[in-house]
Amino acid sequence: MANPTELDAARAAYAQGDWRTAYDHFTSAQETDELTTEDLSSFGLAAWRLGHGRHSMQLSEQAFNRLNAANDTHGAAMKAVEVALQWFNGGDLTITRVWINRARRLHDKQPDDRILAYLLYVDSLVAIDEGRNDVAKTLAEELEEVTKRLDDPGFNALCFTASGVTMLPFARTSEAFAQLDEAMMPVLADQVPVDWAGDIYCAVIHECHRLADLTRMKTWFDAMEVWRKGPKVTASWYGTTCEVHKMDLHSATKTLSEVEQRLIDAIAAMGDFPATVGKGYYELGEIRRRKGDIDGAREAFTKARDHNKDPQPGEALLRCHLREADAAATDLRMRMDAEHDDINRLRLLPAAVEIALARGKPDEADRYCAELEAGAERFDSPGFRAWARHARGAVLVKQGNPADALPVLQDALRRYRSTQCRYEMAQVYDWMSLARSDSGDPEGAAADKANAAAIYQQLGVAHAQAQSTEAPGGLTKRELEVLVGVATGLSNRDLAKKLFISEKTTARHLANIYVKLGVSSRTAAAAWAHENKVLHGAST
Template structure:
């Protein structure tokens, strides 16, 4: 049923107040031919901010066509660059490029420095994502010349963002973050239009995520949370998009069950932005992998791949944990060889070290470890340095050089503690326990093991150790304990009571045991346990 004039006025008012849901619903009650061009534009923006990307695209196209028909070249150019920004943030570079080209053609007909600045900003970010780093740097330089003429805080923020992001691929990290931090000043002062401010937040937080700079990332997330309380932002999807990167922070400190729930909710609110949702499903797979939820992790990783996000290194680590070490190494090697972005490649190296060590390929682990150390030095990243120290300690322990490894591992532990990376802290405690045990320090080893297990328990995580050839069937210590009690006739409830864990956790362990042993029933698993003399410990 068509909306009356009162509802259309209400839609406009809701949009002005930033109530995107009400605006979207009220505009939707009207026939499009009854809407003005401004109404269509507002309707499209409301759709965008609610995550309805395809609908937003249709409405924006109609608004753009009306502006072209009316000969409003300037407004049409601005609409085109706004839509280009939207599709860039939605992860669709092809559509973003189409709209950028439209904006450039119109800008050439009716030059305007402000529109040119917006075009250059989006174009530089698209070029970075396409791996055209030299072009991105050139576009950032052009933007600097334009913003000097404009001399307005909002455009200066865009210039600083583009310049900072364009320096990161060239390992000019300190300069890059100085400019990214500078870009945030006009944003904090509300001197940047809301959608462009949201993009600057996302750009800064994304680069912090890529370089594993969790301290800086936490600072800007807290600022973003405050910014999102504003009336024009509170319902915007910018927060939902960045929610996936925020899981880096939450997974460091919070119970994984809470993190998983938040991720599932964020994915449900994501709308039709497949590239962004692919990143979210990858993070969901990582959380489930760390929980020991094998089937859940596989499902999430598969969904990530379907949406265009290759699920590495998480999927390789999952396969390694299941004892499929050769396949895991092959998957990761393909990922490293095919990755053109040097930072994304660095993020694969810690897993490459871990998988090589699980295969007793110490020379290979040494090679990846050296690459990681060089990258940590090159990019001057606090996160990369901690990863490199952990990897070096693991390699030294495997080489039987435990005395050399301990101070390096303690340095890694200190760095992880500073950023509250608790899962990584537990991993380091595990390796330190091995080193102390080899050095004859049984008390110290016991203390480190207890610290690791305490952290895993608080997080709701399972130790992600590769299946040991010494463990029957490649089962973890906890899985052996569960299977032994099941084989002895205990119910899930009884096992949970004996091991001080939940029945749900027992069920998850059983599912993992079935996968590893290649069986499909409790009876078959119990029979396997009896055949392999898997007995309950005291």
């Protein structure tokens, strides 16, 4: 027989929500005796909550088979639904679908509204991830009818969550978040079982992230932190999986190196779920890209791909930074063409605008920007609106309309400041500096450039990254574009037309170039450009 103290300790720890202790004692107990079906189920759930996905799957399969063999249809169906939820959270839709089908077959044999409610909840979220939005909507409506019969606050929370999530693809954003906010009430009142409550938090935070609604996301994270201090949640990995999305909030107050370390710790705690870990590596790549850690970003993006996460648009932006703008555009376009989800496509558009501008294609950037603006209004997203104003301001600068660009960029800056998106604020200051320079306001341009540099310094961005708008010789991005044009034989009139600026502005930039390079003619400036290889990879 197993040492009673091991098994008793495992059961007691599980009852107290101490998953680590329960898992360790169950591991020891199983070496000398066979665990009961209930013990196997508890062992499997403890493994899941610690991030041991594969082991949890094995244990849950054993518990499910025992329940089936004992003709416990109700117990087997409930176990199947629980495991379906676990694998949905782990990001494996194929395995999730297997368990949903098992649960549905068992429920059909012995109908039970409680099991049906859990089943419909998971099935609706899976349908959304699969892009079957109409099916998801129907499932959520069916869930609403079931929860009316149950009249239970815990099931009401699941219903509100499914209803809200399934409304978002149809751009019913205000209604959706009203439903999702309602779901929070039973969770905060501890009226929802821990695993299902954890899923509600993760589902809502994920949607806030997708819609770039950082204010609402912070509210939910704050509530989640309170919930996680409960006795049955403290040692759970719930929150760890959401930590990836929390990087947007951490960036408001921490250096990028601090955010990077938090991500590394979160990835280590995520367990063996490829999809979840892949998202972590993608965000790690983004932090490193912003820091200017090129090799580190490449490594993280490669690991993201190895874990079935497409590293776009971050990888494309990295290639653009390395002056591989055409290849970056191709990579991103392929990703956009394959995207069936409107919200996910909108999240790719700011990068599409940036890369198009880097390639000297303002008309293409304008089209992407217009799509982003329309999407921001359609989905009523404050974050998307900030991105759209940022993109529009940049496009106006490149189109030679600095006076029109400045108020748009100032609006973007105000929106970013309200959510402390510091990196984006620095980018906007860079564009404002360029707009003021093109408007003949060198003092204003210098002030905006200094503001950008100060923010980059606060974030801990490498000096080379912070000064990425400057070329050899201390030239600005615009001066570099003019110099490249001169070196390729363009006249001032041709340059003005190509860069969407006036001939007078072109002449002023050329005069500044002469001073900075210490030359006195177009021929000498062109020779300097060739000698210093500034034409290689230039965007003009």
